[in-house]
Amino acid sequence: MGESWTHITLDQHVIIRLPSEKCKIVHLRLNGSISLGKFGAFNVNDVIGYPLGSKFEIYYDDETTEDVEDSKKKNNRIAVGKIRLLSGIDKKLEQLNGVDSSENNKELINLGNDIQKLSTADIEALKKQSVSSDELIAKIIESHGSFKKKTAFSQEKYLKRKKQKFAKEFTVDYLSSASLLDYLIDKGDIQRVMDMSEESMGLLLNLGNIRPNGTYLCMDETGGLLAYFMLERMFGGDNDSKHTGKIVIVHENEHVNLDLLKFSNYSEEFIKRHIVTISLLDFFEAPTLHEINSNFTPLSKEEAFDLKGGKKNTYYRKLKWYKIQLEIIKCATEIEYDGLVTATTLNLPSVVPKLSERVHGSRPIVCFSQFKETLLELSHVLYDDLRFLAPSILETRCRPYQTVRGKLHPLMTMRGGGGYLLWCHRVIPAPEPIEEPEGETAAASQTENAKKARIE
Amino acid sequence: MSYFTEYKDVIQEGDLALIWISRDNIKPITIDVTATFNTRYGSFPHKDMIGKKYGSQIAIRTKTNKKFAFIHVLQPTPELWTLSLPHRTQIVYTPDSSYIMQRLNCGPSSTVIEAGTGSGSFSHAFARSVKQLYTFEFHPVRYEQALKEFKDHGLLEENVIITQRDVCANGFTIKKGDLTSVTFSDTEESVDIGANAIFLDLPSPWDAIPHLDEVISHNEKVGLCCFSPCIEQVDKTLEVLEKFGWTNVEMVEIQGKQYESRRQMVRTLDDAMERLKDIKKRKLEGVERRKRQLENLENDDGNIEDEEEKKILEPQPLTEKTKYNPFGKGSRIREGDSNYEWKQVTKMETEVKSHTSYLTFAFKTMNKTRNEEKVGILLASLSKKK
Numbered sequence: 013m014g015e016s017w018t019h020i021t022l023d024q025h026v027i028i029r030l031p032s033e034k035c036k037i038v039h040l041r042l043n044g045s046i047s048l049g050k051f052g053a054f055n056v057n058d059v060i061g062y063p064l065g066s067k068f069e070i071y072y073d074d075e076t077t078e079d080v081e082d083s084k085k086k087n088n089r090i091a092v093g094k095i096r097l098l099s100g101i102d103k104k105l106e107q108l109n110g111v112d113s114s115e116n117n118k119e120l121i122n123l124g125n126d127i128q129k130l131s132t133a134d135i136e137a138l139k140k141q142s143v144s145s146d147e148l149i150a151k152i153i154e155s156h157g158s159f160k161k162k163t164a165f166s167q168e169k170y171l172k173r174k175k176q177k178f179a180k181e182f183t184v185d186y187l188s189s190a191s192l193l194d195y196l197i198d199k200g201d202i203q204r205v206m207d208m209s210e211e212s213m214g215l216l217l218n219l220g221n222i223r224p225n226g227t228y229l230c231m232d233e234t235g236g237l238l239a240y241f242m243l244e245r246m247f248g249g250d251n252d253s254k255h256t257g258k259i260v261i262v263h264e265n266e267h268v269n270l271d272l273l274k275f276s277n278y279s280e281e282f283i284k285r286h287i288v289t290i291s292l293l294d295f296f297e298a299p300t301l302h303e304i305n306s307n308f309t310p311l312s313k314e315e316a317f318d319l320k321g322g323k324k325n326t327y328y329r330k331l332k333w334y335k336i337q338l339e340i341i342k343c344a345t346e347i348e349y350d351g352l353v354t355a356t357t358l359n360l361p362s363v364v365p366k367l368s369e370r371v372h373g374s375r376p377i378v379c380f381s382q383f384k385e386t387l388l389e390l391s392h393v394l395y396d397d398l399r400f401l402a403p404s405i406l407e408t409r410c411r412p413y414q415t416v417r418g419k420l421h422p423l424m425t426m427r428g429g430g431g432y433l434l435w436c437h438r439v440i441p442a443p444e445p446i447e448e449p450e451g452e453t454a455a456a457s458q459t460e461n462a463k464k465a466r467i468e
Numbered sequence: 469m470s471y472f473t474e475y476k477d478v479i480q481e482g483d484l485a486l487i488w489i490s491r492d493n494i495k496p497i498t499i500d501v502t503a504t505f506n507t508r509y510g511s512f513p514h515k516d517m518i519g520k521k522y523g524s525q526i527a528i529r530t531k532t533n534k535k536f537a538f539i540h541v542l543q544p545t546p547e548l549w550t551l552s553l554p555h556r557t558q559i560v561y562t563p564d565s566s567y568i569m570q571r572l573n574c575g576p577s578s579t580v581i582e583a584g585t586g587s588g589s590f591s592h593a594f595a596r597s598v599k600q601l602y603t604f605e606f607h608p609v610r611y612e613q614a615l616k617e618f619k620d621h622g623l624l625e626e627n628v629i630i631t632q633r634d635v636c637a638n639g640f641t642i643k644k645g646d647l648t649s650v651t652f653s654d655t656e657e658s659v660d661i662g663a664n665a666i667f668l669d670l671p672s673p674w675d676a677i678p679h680l681d682e683v684i685s686h687n688e689k690v691g692l693c694c695f696s697p698c699i700e701q702v703d704k705t706l707e708v709l710e711k712f713g714w715t716n717v718e719m720v721e722i723q724g725k726q727y728e729s730r731r732q733m734v735r736t737l738d739d740a741m742e743r744l745k746d747i748k749k750r751k752l753e754g755v756e757r758r759k760r761q762l763e764n765l766e767n768d769d770g771n772i773e774d775e776e777e778k779k780i781l782e783p784q785p786l787t788e789k790t791k792y793n794p795f796g797k798g799s800r801i802r803e804g805d806s807n808y809e810w811k812q813v814t815k816m817e818t819e820v821k822s823h824t825s826y827l828t829f830a831f832k833t834m835n836k837t838r839n840e841e842k843v844g845i846l847l848a849s850l851s852k853k854k
Contacts, residue, residue, distance in 0.1 A: 014687060014688065015577070017577060018687065018688035018689070019687075019688070019838075022850070042847070042850050042851065043851060057847050060838075060843055060846075060847065061838035061839060061842070061843035061846075062836070062837075062838045063687065063688055063689055063833050063835070063836065064688070064689060065688075065689035065831060065833055066833065066836060097836060097837070099836070100715040100716075100833070100836075186573075186689075188573055190570065190571070190573075210567075210570055210571070211563070211566075211567045211570070211722065213570065214566040214567045214569060214570030214571070215562065215563060215566045215567070215724075217566065217569075217570065218546070218547060218562055218565065218566035218569065218593060219547055219562070219566070221545045221546070221547065221596070222597075223473065223596055223597070224576050224597075225473075225474075225475070226475060244573070244575055245574070245575055245597060246575070246576075247575065247576060248573075248575030248576045248577040248578070249575070249577070250576065250577060253576065255576060348477075350475050372475070372477070372521070372522070372523070373521045373522050373523020373524060374521075374522035374523030374541075374542045374543045375475075375523070376545070376547075384727070384814060385812075388727075388729055388812050388813075388814055389812060391729040392729055392731075392812055395729065398525070401488065401523075401540055402488075402491055403729070404726055404727075405726065405727040405729065405814060406563075406724065406725070406726055406727070407724070407725045407726075407727070408563045408566075408567070408722060408723070408724045408725075409722070409723045410567060410720050410721070410722055411720060411721045411722075411723060412718065412719075412720045413719040413720060413721070413826070415702075415706060415717050415718060415719045415828075417703055417706050417707060418703070420699055420702060420703060420719070422721075437523065437540075437542065438523055439523045439524070439525055439540050439542075440520075440521055440523050440524045440525060441525050442524065442525040442526060442527035442538055443527075
């Protein structure tokens with residue numbers, strides 16, 4: 013059947029890509045059905061077991077009777093169709109085979125809607141008759157008065173536009189961290205994740221040296237998307253991963269916000285194993301062992317077993333609290349982290365140097381920000397602090413191209429933004445070297461001198 | 469354990485470490501208690517590093533002027549290694565390599581093919597994250613160099629297999645008798661690769677793409693990235709990708725930039741005006757003084773011959789130059805000098821890598837079907853439970 017990151021499985025969140033280039037996140041339930049609005053609806057069981065990335069077409073015949081509520085418009089029922097697997101290879105060429113085209117567009121006159129002999133009502137009627145999308149598009153082309161006068165390239169474009177509108181096709185893809193970001197961009201929710209881009213996250217993961225066996229300190233103000241990017245790199249969607257890596261997330265509110273992780277396919281148990289959350293207050297003013305021990309003394313197993321009724325409940329509640337406190341002490345005072353990764357709008361010079369105290373020497377610090385200026389301020393502070401080596405501000409942008417052969421060029425528009433990164437390494441300043449007997453007297457301001465002599 | 473896959477606490481004898489001298493001077497060394505690391509500022513004995521934590525700064529006094537000089541000892545990471553690297557070929561830089569790894573969803577369930585190995589920079593980044601890396605190098609000398617390097621770095625005992633091969637001519641299948649780091653058991657004849665991510669950094673990827681079907685995983689969506697500097701290469705690649713059933717083709721370019729953090733002095737209009745007024749005032753004073761001197765000279769009938777006496781008549785002005793100098797003109801001001809006000813600014817690096825290569829991504833699923841029988845049984849049994 014394959015793994016949940018290679019094949020479509022039950023009880024899984026997947027991203028569905030529609031012909032309109034929109035996307036949708038759905039949860040696949042046994043015997044459920046999923047509505048894709050004007051593109052139709054399908055039964056979940058029909059897609060289970062196919063490889064993720066498979067493309068399907070919805071079709072209707074005499075046997076299709078069921079329907080499902082439209083996810084967008086209530087009271088609107090959408091007929092659940094049957095599905096057939098598509099090859100994934102575009103059929104555009106076949107469909108245009110045998111259709112004449114023009115060398116250029118000199119005979120093409122813009123007549124607006126009059127050129128199309130089918131009216132909107134006609135098209136709606138055809139759709140109601142459950143004609144396949146290919147047939148429908150073929151009819152539309154047939155009824156187009158000057159289709160033959162278009163150039164081959166413009167015919168292709170026309171066909172693509174019609175497909176985006178009428179093709180009853182969909183692709184079921186793995187809901188990777190990048191797909192989740194795609195979905196948020198599509199929904200116009202990008203501010204929620206601090207205007208991040210896939211390329212910035214990719215760079216962050218590499219510069220942060222994120223590995224399956226590391227323990228990372230993290231601030232994530234992106235609702236868990238940053239954490240999801242890290243989890244995917246560390247564990248690749250495998251709930252049974254043997255890797256021991258951990259992310260300790262420090263948060264500014266009383267409760268952590270990792271809402272977006274609910275779309276991931278990691279089990280609750282897995283997340284418990286690999287993510288620890290601590291508030292800033294608990295992290296910087298962690299209780300002492302003495303304090304918590306004076307509040308609670310764990311009993312031996314036998315003693316706990318002998319407790320009765322209410323006392324037993326109270327004991328286990330307190331034991332849970334005790335264990336959490338121990339974990340807080342460990343994360344806040346004992347662990348030397350393998351990296352610090354932040355995406356926060358808190359004032360960075362106030363938070364990053366303090367968090368970095370818990371980072372092991374030679375380990376990277378990577379801070380993401382929507383704005384270069386906040387990183388600039390931070391970089392000046394870190395530059396004057398001997399515990400940080402070579403802070404750099406980085407930007408990466410991905411420029412997509414049109415990939416039509418013979419017509420390769422950058423797309424005319426692309427998303428702006430994407431944020432910036434600050435990268436440096438935590439280092440341990442040396443104590444003063446011992447004065448050689450014949451040496452000159454040490455300078456008054458030793459650190460100042462030391463900085464100047466830095467071989468840079 | 470590889471120096472790249474294990475987090476080390478302290479510097480130990482035999483470790484591969486990176487010595488950070490400056491941003492563009494990072495040197496790999498193998499820690500050896502008897503050895504010394506020499507710079508033009510002085511010598512750093514390895515024994516002073518051993519036992520210290522990674523990331524430690526090591527300080528000495530320079531021989532010449534007894535000032536402090538120091539270095540940092542870092543544990544290598546693929547990104548630091550990329551900065552320190554002995555270049556055997558043009559390398560794939562971190563903005564590109566990180567994006568490619570992200571787009572190909574690299575993680576512990578990835579099996580990756582890389583061709584060619586080149587300077588081995590990207591190999592290190594792949595090796596950190598993936599289950600298994602199969603890297604192919606055409607050039608025999610570069611193969612030997614990379615083989616030795618991967619061995620020294622502990623990558624071969626982890627998850628890297630390197631093979632000397634012209635993949636365009638001979639494909640990717642690794643067989644007994646090939647020049648490769650694989651050790652075959654008696655019963656094995658070839659390696660079952662089953663890659664789900666492929667990176668082709670070759671002059672003619674279109675010659676290699678037809679061979680991929682033999683070595684890619686059949687049961688999942690497989691991702692491919694071709695890295696080509698010229699648009700003509702992309703065009704030829706697109707043709708072959710379509711012919712061999714690769715879909716979701718997308719081509720992009722990555723632009724990475726680095727900024728320097730700098731400060732610019734805040735110089736206000738008021739101060740500039742004030743300074744001009746000051747200059748004007750002093751100029752006027754000077755003119756008047758000279759006028760008076762001239763007048764004095766004219767009134768003087770040659771009686772005052774003594775130069776000394778002249779000076780008494782009209783004393784030379786005091787050195788007023790430094791009286792109003794809000795911007796520290798004429799003296800060397802350190803950027804950020806606390807006697808002045810500064811605005812924090814960024815400056816783009818003087819030379820940017822404006823084009824590295826085009827990245828052409830494509831995907832392919834070999835076996836698109838599902839096992840109807842198995843799925844049927846599963847769904848039926850689950851439905852019953854409910």
